[in-house]
Amino acid sequence: GNSVTQMEGPVTLSEEAFLTINCTYTATGYPSLFWYVQYPGEGLQLLLKATKADDKGSNKGFEATYRKETTSFHLEKGSVQVSDSAVYFCALDRGSTLGRLYFGRGTQLTVWP
Amino acid sequence: NAGVMQNPRHLVRRRGQEARLRCSPMKGHSHVYWYRQLPEEGLKFMVYLQKENIIDESGMPKERFSAEFPKEGPSILRIQQVVRGDSAAYFCASSPPPQGGTKNIQYFGAGTRLSVL
Numbered sequence: 624g625n626s627v628t629q630m631e632g633p634v635t636l637s638e639e640a641f642l643t644i645n646c647t648y649t650a651t652g653y654p655s656l657f658w659y660v661q662y663p664g665e666g667l668q669l670l671l672k673a674t675k676a677d678d679k680g681s682n683k684g685f686e687a688t689y690r691k692e693t694t695s696f697h698l699e700k701g702s703v704q705v706s707d708s709a710v711y712f713c714a715l716d717r718g719s720t721l722g723r724l725y726f727g728r729g730t731q732l733t734v735w736p
Numbered sequence: 737n738a739g740v741m742q743n744p745r746h747l748v749r750r751r752g753q754e755a756r757l758r759c760s761p762m763k764g765h766s767h768v769y770w771y772r773q774l775p776e777e778g779l780k781f782m783v784y785l786q787k788e789n790i791i792d793e794s795g796m797p798k799e800r801f802s803a804e805f806p807k808e809g810p811s812i813l814r815i816q817q818v819v820r821g822d823s824a825a826y827f828c829a830s831s832p833p834p835q836g837g838t839k840n841i842q843y844f845g846a847g848t849r850l851s852v853l
Contacts, residue, residue, distance in 0.1 A: 655840060666827055666844035712778060716840045721767055723792060726778040
């Protein structure tokens with residue numbers, strides 16, 4: 624089946640620290656992988672995506688590389704800001720152009736000044 | 737271009753009442769998804785609809801829950817005879833018809849937070 628496992632939070636960092644949020648997956652076929660971010664009281668926003676093995680998604684200083692050999696899609700940022708405080712969700716689909724997403728449980732990130 | 741609009745943002749119901757949640761997709765989007773987020777959990781898929789069709793309802797509870805996406809108007813998620821366990825945030829997402837290299841990008845609304853007393 625399809626599933627996503629994320630590292631459990633909460634994660635608390637000081638501003639300018641390095642961030643890694645681990646995500647591993649189980650999937651049949653060739654899924655696309657996504658990171659979504661949810662700010663307090665809001666819906667989810669797509670942060671970045673990768674559609675095939677070895678692709679690197681990047682946006683706003685965040686990066687994640689689709690690693691088929693380790694079935695991972697870890698989120699990284701070199702220097703976090705207070706404004707990055709949010710919940711981050713790793714997700715995958717079934718590899719088609721449409722259809723449901725499978726989400727991890729989410730990781731709460733808090734960045735202190 | 738307005739985003740995905742959900743209303744109400746907050747809904748309070750007593751046990752046994754009905755809850756109706758509405759979702760207007762982004763302009764030009766013909767695919768709608770509903771997800772539920774329970775406290776301290778990730779989003780769980782409920783149902784995927786196109787105009788006038790249910791494509792995948794594998795995540796919907798078998799009883800009390802129904803969804804529709806009529807030819808005109810918003811998509812509706814309906815919960816009959818609500819119970820305390822239905823308290824959650826319900827998110828709607830929409831996606832455009834597939835074109836070229838687009839790959840299942842879903843745009844989410846701000847959600848409806850349902851509280852059952």
